[in-house]
Amino acid sequence: xxxxEGKNITxxxxxxxxxxxxxFYLQQGEILGLIGPNGAGKTTLVNVIAGVYxxxxxxxxxxxxxxxxKKPYQIGRMGISRTFQIVKPFPGMTVKENAAVxxxxxxxxxxxxxxxxxxxxxxxxxxxxxxxxxxxxxDQLSVASRKRLEMAKALAMEPELVLFDEVMAxxxxxxxxxxxxxxxxxQKSGMSILIIEHVMRAIKNxxxxxxxxxxxxxxxxxxxxxxxxxxxxxxxxxxRRYKELxx
Amino acid sequence: xxxxxxxxxxxxxxxxLMVVLFPLFNNNFIIRFGTDILMxxxxxxxxxxxxxxxxxxxxxxxxxFGIGGYITAILMEKAGLxxxxxxxxAGGGAALFAVLIGLPVLRLRGHYxxxxxxxxxxxxxxxxxxxxxxxGNSGIYLPMLDLSVQGQYYxxxxxxxxxxxxxxxxxxxxxxAKLGYSLIAIREDEDAANSVGINTTLxxxxxxxxxxxxxxxxxxxxAYQQAFLKPEAxxxxxxxxxxxxxxxxxxxxxxxxxxxxxxxxxxxxxxxxNYFLVAHTLFFGxxxxxxxVFTPKGLIDLITQRKxxxxxxxxxxxxHRI
Numbered sequence: 001x002x003x004x005e006g007k008n009i010t011x012x013x014x015x016x017x018x019x020x021x022x023x024f025y026l027q028q029g030e031i032l033g034l035i036g037p038n039g040a041g042k043t044t045l046v047n048v049i050a051g052v053y054x055x056x057x058x059x060x061x062x063x064x065x066x067x068x069x070k071k072p073y074q075i076g077r078m079g080i081s082r083t084f085q086i087v088k089p090f091p092g093m094t095v096k097e098n099a100a101v102x103x104x105x106x107x108x109x110x111x112x113x114x115x116x117x118x119x120x121x122x123x124x125x126x127x128x129x130x131x132x133x134x135x136x137x138x139d140q141l142s143v144a145s146r147k148r149l150e151m152a153k154a155l156a157m158e159p160e161l162v163l164f165d166e167v168m169a170x171x172x173x174x175x176x177x178x179x180x181x182x183x184x185x186x187q188k189s190g191m192s193i194l195i196i197e198h199v200m201r202a203i204k205n206x207x208x209x210x211x212x213x214x215x216x217x218x219x220x221x222x223x224x225x226x227x228x229x230x231x232x233x234x235x236x237x238x239x240r241r242y243k244e245l246x247x
Numbered sequence: 248x249x250x251x252x253x254x255x256x257x258x259x260x261x262x263x264l265m266v267v268l269f270p271l272f273n274n275n276f277i278i279r280f281g282t283d284i285l286m287x288x289x290x291x292x293x294x295x296x297x298x299x300x301x302x303x304x305x306x307x308x309x310x311x312f313g314i315g316g317y318i319t320a321i322l323m324e325k326a327g328l329x330x331x332x333x334x335x336x337a338g339g340g341a342a343l344f345a346v347l348i349g350l351p352v353l354r355l356r357g358h359y360x361x362x363x364x365x366x367x368x369x370x371x372x373x374x375x376x377x378x379x380x381x382x383g384n385s386g387i388y389l390p391m392l393d394l395s396v397q398g399q400y401y402x403x404x405x406x407x408x409x410x411x412x413x414x415x416x417x418x419x420x421x422x423x424a425k426l427g428y429s430l431i432a433i434r435e436d437e438d439a440a441n442s443v444g445i446n447t448t449l450x451x452x453x454x455x456x457x458x459x460x461x462x463x464x465x466x467x468x469x470a471y472q473q474a475f476l477k478p479e480a481x482x483x484x485x486x487x488x489x490x491x492x493x494x495x496x497x498x499x500x501x502x503x504x505x506x507x508x509x510x511x512x513x514x515x516x517x518x519x520x521n522y523f524l525v526a527h528t529l530f531f532g533x534x535x536x537x538x539x540v541f542t543p544k545g546l547i548d549l550i551t552q553r554k555x556x557x558x559x560x561x562x563x564x565x566x567h568r569i
Binding site: 050052071072073076077081082084088089090091092093097100101102104105106107109113114117153154157 | 427434438441
């Protein structure tokens with residue numbers, strides 16, 4: 001089943017084309033990778049899906065229902081949660097409270113009391129491996145922990161689909177491997193994932209399919225193998241030496 | 248943990264008992280002073296809901312005070328209604344006004360919100376000055392409370408005290424409910440709050456309405472106490488500034504912060520004006536600046552952190568780069 005579908009999505013900022021006529025789909029339970037050079041329009045596309053921007057043209061469908069034009073909080077409650085590339089924790093709250101807010105207001109929060117949401121937050125923090133830091137202030141965390149908290153906030157909303165916007169940027173190799181394991185674990189728990197990433201090591205390990213944006217347009221999509229060997233993709237993004245370096 | 252809660256509970260109970268018994272052992276002048284402190288404690292606590300917890304620094308909260316006062320005056324004087332009805336209508340009317348004005352104004356953030364609320368208060372003052380039903384600039388009289396002089400002092404003191412307790416109780420309940428978390432989330436990062444599923448417009452509007460409600464109640468009691476209202480005096484921006492200074496001085500975004508602030512500021516300014524008749528505002532300003540430099544989180548932080556050493560103050564200065 002297709003859980004998320006974008007049709008002819010175009011987003012212009014005062015005439016400047018950020019995303020042009022992009023089609024994509026995401027199967028239930030799948031991890032779809034979105035890659036492309038800086039400024040290609042990846043984050044803009046995520047913002048369109050999450051409702052931060054309404055598309056200039058085209059529509060987004062979640063489980064067959066049109067969601068483009070809805071507000072971010074409405075989309076969040078429907079079962080799509082997202083992380084921010086530049087992480088946005090609530091710095092004045094503890095780690096536990098941060099996740100609890102997600103649990104209170106996300107898709108699973110409607111029938112939860114504040115207390116039940118806090119319990120849910122504890123479970124999620126255990127799941128992402130932040131249980132030890134639960135009572136710390138969110139502003140006291142390291143980069144890797146902040147990225148994890150960002151994911152915890154999204155997962156606490158009990159979504160069906162998560163949008164991960166560069167959750168591995170700035171992490172070292174061992175932290176990346178941990179994050180890859182976590183993302184696989186999230187997939188196993190039944191969620192579908194759209195992931196934006198520059199870290200090829202992670203992309204290769206977790207993605208089922210890839211699609212590539214360049215200057216706002218889709219230049220390739222397909223299996224990881226096919227896309228990474230595609231000449232246009234190598235030209236536009238990976239660079240000619242990529243092949244030599246990795247093979 | 249358990250022991251601590253019991254101890255805190257006992258301390259609060261003891262303080263409350265002292266405040267309740269306070270009028271019985273003091274003269275009317277001091278009871279009136281206490282009533283004023285309680286009134287500002289209500290208003291600073293109400294400001295704290297929108298300014299401290301939600302992070303929207305309203306510079307026009309006095310508008311709710313004025314509306315509460317004028318609703319009371321009009322309902323009692325023109326419609327001949329009982330104070331109890333006027334009191335509730337004052338709170339409800341101020342809250343309704345907060346909703347109506349909040350829907351456009353709460354779209355603004357930061358300085359723009361502050362300026363817009365300031366404008367709303369000034370506009371309301373001009374409106375009240377020119378309406379017939381409010382009797383314009385000449386002011387409006389209210390019926391006197393039919394009690395002995397002593398009884399009147401008691402009545403207003405306990406009305407303010409009761410309203411303050413209700414304000415604190417409801418704020419406490421809100422903070423422990425989902426709504427409270429949404430307000431703090433909005434203060435910390437409104438975009439992130441929206442993306443985790445919080446209807447930020449709704450939460451902000453409720454916060455503003457609660458703030459308006461309690462401020463309106465304070466205005467209502469004040470109007471009945473004064474028995475005469477004038478727009479210039481009731482809608483003065485000075486009152487808003489006082490609410491903010493008290494909340495900041497005591498501790499913004501803390502339940503008891505504004506309470507301590509109201510108490511501290513009133514005592515300090517009263518003492519100073521006893522000693523320095525002319526220059527007391529100068530000294531008062533200095534005290535406020537020093538307090539903000541040394542305890543930017545408010546006096547309540549001193550109490551809860553239990554750090555009185557010089558290192559606490561130096562740490563504050565270093566952390567906030569003053």
